[in-house]
Structures are given as structure tokens and as C-alpha cells.
Amino acid sequence: MESFGISRDGHEWHFVVCMKVVPKPEEVRVDPETRRLDRAGARSEINPPDMNALEMALQLKDRFGGRVSIVSMGPPFFEPYLRVGLAMGADHIYLLSDRKFGGADTLATTYTLARGIQKLGPVDLVFCGEESSDGATGQVPPGLAEWLDFHQITLVTQVELDPLRRVVRGRRERPGGYEILEVPLPAVISVKTGCNEPRFMDYRLKPWAFAPERVTVWSAADLQVDEAFVGVAGSPTQVSGLAQAPSRERKRIRLEGSPEEVARLLAERLREIM
Amino acid sequence: MAASLYGPDEAQPALWVYLEHEEGVLERVSLELLSKSRALADAAGWRVAGLLLGHAVDPLVEQAFAWGADEVWVADHPLLEPFRVETHTAVAFQAILQGRPSVFLCGATPNGRDLAGRLAVRLRTGLTADCTDLRLDLEQGGVLIGEVTGFGGGIVALITMPRHRPQMATVRPGVFPLSSPQPGRTGVVIPLEVNLRPEELRTRVVERVVGRGVDLTQAPVLVVGGRGIHGRFDLLQELAALLGGEVGATRPPVDEGLIGRERQVGQTGVVCRPKVAIVCGASGAFQFVVGIQNAGTVIAVNTDPEAPIFEFADYGVVGDALQVIPALIEALRAERVAV
Ligand SMILES: Cc1cc2nc3c(=O)[nH]c(=O)nc-3n(C[C@H](O)[C@H](O)[C@H](O)COP(=O)(O)OP(=O)(O)OC[C@H]3O[C@@H](n4cnc5c(N)ncnc54)[C@H](O)[C@@H]3O)c2cc1C
Ligand SMILES: Cc1cc2nc3c(=O)[nH]c(=O)nc-3n(C[C@H](O)[C@H](O)[C@H](O)COP(=O)(O)OP(=O)(O)OC[C@H]3O[C@@H](n4cnc5c(N)ncnc54)[C@H](O)[C@@H]3O)c2cc1C
Numbered sequence: 292m293e294s295f296g297i298s299r300d301g302h303e304w305h306f307v308v309c310m311k312v313v314p315k316p317e318e319v320r321v322d323p324e325t326r327r328l329d330r331a332g333a334r335s336e337i338n339p340p341d342m343n344a345l346e347m348a349l350q351l352k353d354r355f356g357g358r359v360s361i362v363s364m365g366p367p368f369f370e371p372y373l374r375v376g377l378a379m380g381a382d383h384i385y386l387l388s389d390r391k392f393g394g395a396d397t398l399a400t401t402y403t404l405a406r407g408i409q410k411l412g413p414v415d416l417v418f419c420g421e422e423s424s425d426g427a428t429g430q431v432p433p434g435l436a437e438w439l440d441f442h443q444i445t446l447v448t449q450v451e452l453d454p455l456r457r458v459v460r461g462r463r464e465r466p467g468g469y470e471i472l473e474v475p476l477p478a479v480i481s482v483k484t485g486c487n488e489p490r491f492m493d494y495r496l497k498p499w500a501f502a503p504e505r506v507t508v509w510s511a512a513d514l515q516v517d518e519a520f521v522g523v524a525g526s527p528t529q530v531s532g533l534a535q536a537p538s539r540e541r542k543r544i545r546l547e548g549s550p551e552e553v554a555r556l557l558a559e560r561l562r563e564i565m
Numbered sequence: 566m567a568a569s570l571y572g573p574d575e576a577q578p579a580l581w582v583y584l585e586h587e588e589g590v591l592e593r594v595s596l597e598l599l600s601k602s603r604a605l606a607d608a609a610g611w612r613v614a615g616l617l618l619g620h621a622v623d624p625l626v627e628q629a630f631a632w633g634a635d636e637v638w639v640a641d642h643p644l645l646e647p648f649r650v651e652t653h654t655a656v657a658f659q660a661i662l663q664g665r666p667s668v669f670l671c672g673a674t675p676n677g678r679d680l681a682g683r684l685a686v687r688l689r690t691g692l693t694a695d696c697t698d699l700r701l702d703l704e705q706g707g708v709l710i711g712e713v714t715g716f717g718g719g720i721v722a723l724i725t726m727p728r729h730r731p732q733m734a735t736v737r738p739g740v741f742p743l744s745s746p747q748p749g750r751t752g753v754v755i756p757l758e759v760n761l762r763p764e765e766l767r768t769r770v771v772e773r774v775v776g777r778g779v780d781l782t783q784a785p786v787l788v789v790g791g792r793g794i795h796g797r798f799d800l801l802q803e804l805a806a807l808l809g810g811e812v813g814a815t816r817p818p819v820d821e822g823l824i825g826r827e828r829q830v831g832q833t834g835v836v837c838r839p840k841v842a843i844v845c846g847a848s849g850a851f852q853f854v855v856g857i858q859n860a861g862t863v864i865a866v867n868t869d870p871e872a873p874i875f876e877f878a879d880y881g882v883v884g885d886a887l888q889v890i891p892a893l894i895e896a897l898r899a900e901r902v903a904v
Contacts, residue, residue: 316816317817396691397682397685397692397694398685398686398689398690398691398692401686402686422833424833425715426694426715427694427695427715427832427833428692428694428695429678429682429694430678430681430682430685430692430694431682432682433650433678433679433680433681433682433683433686434682434683434685434686436683437654437682437683437686437687438686442651442767442768443650443679443683445650445675445678445679446675460771463675464675465675465676465775465776465778466674466675466776466777466778466779466780466827467775467776467777467778467779468773468774468775468776468778469773469774470647470770470771470772470773470774471770471771471772471773472649472768472769472770472771473768473769473771474767474768474769475767484826485822485826517567519566519567520567524566525566525567526691527566527569527690527691527726527728527729528691528692528693528724528725528726529724529725529726529727530716530722530723530724531710531723531724531725531727532722532723533716533720533721533722533723534712534720534721534723535719535720535721536714536719536720536721536851536855536858537698537721537858538719538854538858538877539858539859541863541876541877541878541879542879542880543875543876543878543879543881544879544880544881545875545880545881545882545883546880546881546882547882547883550884550885550888550889550891550892551892551895551896553882553884553889553892554889554892554893554895554896555896557864557880557882557889557893557896558893558896558897558900560862560864560880561808561841561897562900564840564841564861564862565785565786565808565840565841
């Protein structure tokens, strides 16, 4: 299972993929009493664009050799989900896990992820998803790039690596258009949901992928973090209150009849409004 | 807790808006943010400033004043065009340290999010994402309260960062209405020094295609399809075309690839403010409803009389959208012929 590692020019490519485990959106229920999100009953999954990010990294590994490391900050239950990435072709998982990391906002999350990635030694590219399906801030990729002092290309659907010039080119999607950007390595790339077909896991790899030694867990002490920057303590933002969402009063009038009859009533209403 | 590069005591009573522009026009979301900031500043006795980075941007300065800015901080340099996160972060960072605003706002657009995400880390401050409303708590000395959805049905969370400055937030396009501009209104232009050198610039723009993508936030009529329309977006398209509107969708059809993600309405999609929203085959999940709560009138069509969407609708039709919509298209066509 050891990868071929060293490319012809002697450089060992190292691609990192940041992956987060999120509750499946369709299974998150709203508690009718408290009206808070009830994630307890929801099964989890890997954040969908993170699978596209992994696929992009694996394609580069297929082509240039080297290794793919998965990095995730989260509780121990993330582990089995992440191991699927190993059975798809990644080489190792680094799980940054410590009670002290809990309650992190994006400043603390990006700091912690950056410390983890720095501990890996030299890396060429760090892939992220464009945004998570729960927090959905999209702030992690640029924030991580900033802590690492790497260049970035976000919202990418395609990448091309030029090993000789040591640059990466990415197609960045924008509303109604796109741009092709080129930055030197190392760089952070955020990947658009659905831009490729993540490969199936290779069932023959499963026993290997689920061997204990495939996962390294790093705590706050292992990462030698400055504790003022992690978890709740390192998070400038706080939830200072909850409020009822302002909702507009609606008329709630039912229109009844055959499709033709209600269509006529709707057409009348539309004429009045517009 | 680690401190930001400057704290509340050193911050100026000012709201700054990052002014995004493309092809010589200010992005609408920047004008929305100026409008909102003006209202907040008037109530608080604060200043509003626009941060304008680009090349040959002079004509935009007047616009910023007309929409409510008291000051425009301008960096005019060829290397600032087009937007690159590398150059804009560097210049915005210097400007912020110079002006020390209490609040810094960006549109939650691809460029706004990239810039804000890097700047917040460089400034060691917090960043509230995708606010649906903003308030200033003056009793606490000007704490910005960002209202965000996503924590549960009918609940909004109020996010603050009392000890860090600037208080950064991104706001979705379409959330705030535009105020009316005051042509001839003026203010102070503050030129910024730009120390960028071409040989130090690392991001190369190889190709750039600018387009006007679909902008659901500006559609006067929105016809939304949920899982219950079973992929028949062609019907909705026909209806939308008749009404001069656009087609939107709930998340499931987007996830299934039946329609583009840029058309997703709701918490993780677009927040719209059409005159009329016609919602077909959507149950009315809270994460969806936030996307249409600013609509003038909501019409819902759903087979299930108990569907929550009816609570959020002015006119509700219990019925099969695949029958009602074709009938409505017929009725509207007949009307046209009559006129
Ligand atoms: C409803 C809600 C609203 C929130 N609002 C804010 C807010 O306004 N400001 C704020 O600072 N925080 C906010 N948070 C907290 C924020 O979600 C967390 O900080 C989270 O750890 C990272 O942010 P994200 O999920 O938004 O990531 P995004 O930036 O959306 O994720 C992009 C990519 O970064 C990578 N990534 C993200 N998290 C991890 C991880 N833990 N491990 C590995 N890779 C990762 C993945 O590749 C992912 O696809 C919010 C959380 C919730 C649930
Ligand atoms: C963090 C998070 C963020 C989210 N963000 C969003 C978001 O931005 N936007 C969004 O939309 N969702 C979002 N969701 C998902 C949301 O919770 C709902 O799952 C989703 O809105 C449901 O879509 P729907 O109403 O189309 O489907 P369903 O809930 O399956 O409803 C389908 C409806 O169609 C009706 N129906 C069936 N057949 C017909 C017919 N022939 N004619 C008429 N009616 C029919 C049914 O009665 C039913 O009410 C988010 C979820 C989470 C957890």
C-alpha cells in the first residue's frame, strides 16, 4: 500500500484534504418544543464537497504520485466516516481532537487546522470543500490559507498542476462567469460541490483502511497550540442570544376548486398584485 | 482569549463597507450595505465609510456618497484591477489599521467572502457569516449584533464579538432594501497609499470571463419548485417567462442535479424579495422559508393540506402543482389574448 512517493524530479508530492463530518441535512429535525435543531437523531456523512476535494487530490496522486493526507478537526466519532477516504485511496488520517477545540468559530477552527497541517511537514496543496452543509460560512479555506501564509484559489471546478514551474492553475467559478487563476505552491484550493464524481471505495482496501495505525489523533498538547487561539476561548464570535425569526404576517387564504377554477382565481390575484 | 490587533477602546465610531465593483459599476449588494449602514449610523451618530479598491474608480466615488457614505477611502492602482484576494487583502488591511473602524461589512459574494475570510484572520478578529439583519447595541458601546439563521426552526441567533475590532460581517445580497440615492450629496475622499509591486504579486489572472449570472434577488416574480414538482422545471420556466420572473428551487432538486445551485432559495441559497413568489411542491421547511420571507405576496401549491408552507402563504392551493400550473399558464395566456 505504500505509494510511489517520489516523482521523477525527486519531489515527493503531498496533498492534504480537509474533511468535516456533518449531520445529513435531510435528517436534521426541528424539535417542536424548543424549535432548536435536533442533530441527535441525524446520521452523519462527510460534507459533500469534501468528497469532491478528495477526488481532486486523488486524481493528482494518480498522475504525479506522492501521498494524500486527510486532516479533520472534530470529535472521535468522525473517525469511521473519514476512513472511507482511505478506502478511496488516501494514505493517512490526522484527526485533531481535544475537548479544548470544542465550540470553535472559524478563527479558532482555521488556527487549529493550520497547526495540524504545519505539523505534517512540507505540503504542496491543501484542498477544502467550498463550504460545509452545517456552518456554511465558506470562511475556512481563506482563513486557513491566511494562517498558513499560502496562496489560495477558491470555488474551483478544475485544477492543473505544473510540476516544473511549481504553480497550480484553477478555474474559479463566479456567478455567470469564471476566471482562471495561477498561483505558486503551496496553495489552498476550495472545491465546488459536484465538480467531479468521487470514486467508490475499494472494498479490498477496507481492512487496511480500518487498521488502527491509519489514524493519528493529535491533541492540543501534541500540536503545541497557543490555547488562547483554540476552541471557545479562541473564538471572538459568540451566540449572545436567540430570537424568534421576524416573520411577516401572511393572509393564509385558501383558494379552492378544480385546477381550472383555482388557476382563474390565481390569475386574478396576480393581476391585482402586479 | 487572544486579542484583535486593535480593541474596542481604539476603534472609531464608523461603519465601513467594502465596495465591490465590476466593469465600472458598484455591485448592488454594496449599495444595500451602504443603505443599511446609513440608517444604523444616523441612529448612533456614527460615520459611514466606503472602501474602494481598484483602478480608475473615480466615477464610483460620487455614487458611494449618493448612497450614504460620509467618507470614501480610495486606493487607485492598476494592480488592484481585477480583484485578486492577494492585493485587496493587503490594501484593505493597511486601510483598516489606519482608519480603525468599529464595523467592517462585505457582501457575501465569492470575492467578499474570500476577502473577509483572509482579513479576519490577519486582523485576529471575528467574522459573522451571511447575516440576515444587523443592529448596533449602543448601550454596550456599539456592539454589532448580526442576526443569522441556521440554528433551528423559526429561531435566529444573535452573534456578537464584544471584545474584538473591527466587528466583521458578511451579508447576503438582497437582504437589505436599497434607500433612494441623493445625487449631489458629497463627503470626504481619503486617498490610500498603495505599495504593491508587480514583481511581488503572485496571483496571475490567466483568463477572466465576466457574466451577469442569474440574479434571483432582483427578480420581480419568483416561481419556486420543490421536490413535489418531480423535476418539471420546464413548466415553472414557462410560467416564470409569462410573468417576467425567474425560476428558483428548494434544496433537494438542486442536490439531485435537476437545476443549478445558483437557483437555490433559502438559508444556504439566495434570499429573495420578489413582489410575488409562487411556491410549488415545497413543504415549507424553515431553512427554505427564510429565502422568501421578504416576498410581497406568497402563493403556495401543495397536495398536502397540512403542509407547513401554507402558514407562510397569502394564498394557498391544495392541489397537484402539475395540474394547477399548466392551468394557470392557460389562464394567463387566455388573458393576454383577451387584452
Ligand atoms: C448555523 C451555524 C452558523 C455559524 N456561523 C458562524 C459565523 O458566523 N462565524 C463563525 O466564525 N463561525 C460560525 N459557525 C461556526 C463554524 O461553523 C465552525 O467554526 C466550523 O468549525 C467551521 O466553519 P464552517 O462549517 O462554516 O466551514 P466552511 O468554511 O463552510 O467549510 C469549508 C471547508 O473547510 C473545511 N473544514 C471546515 N471545518 C472543518 C473541520 N472541522 N475539519 C476539517 N476541515 C474543515 C472543509 O473542507 C469544508 O468543506 C457557525 C456554525 C453553525 C452551526
Ligand atoms: C443547515 C441546513 C440548510 C438548509 N438550507 C436549505 C436551503 O437553503 N433551501 C432549501 O430549500 N432547503 C434547505 N435545507 C433543507 C430543508 O430543511 C428541507 O429539507 C427542504 O427545503 C425540503 O425541500 P422540499 O420542500 O422541496 O421537499 P419536501 O420537504 O420533500 O416537500 C415536498 C412537498 O411537495 C409536496 N408535493 C408532492 N407532490 C406534489 C405535487 N404533485 N403537487 C404539489 N405538491 C406536491 C409534498 O406534499 C411536500 O410537502 C437545509 C437544511 C439544513 C439542515
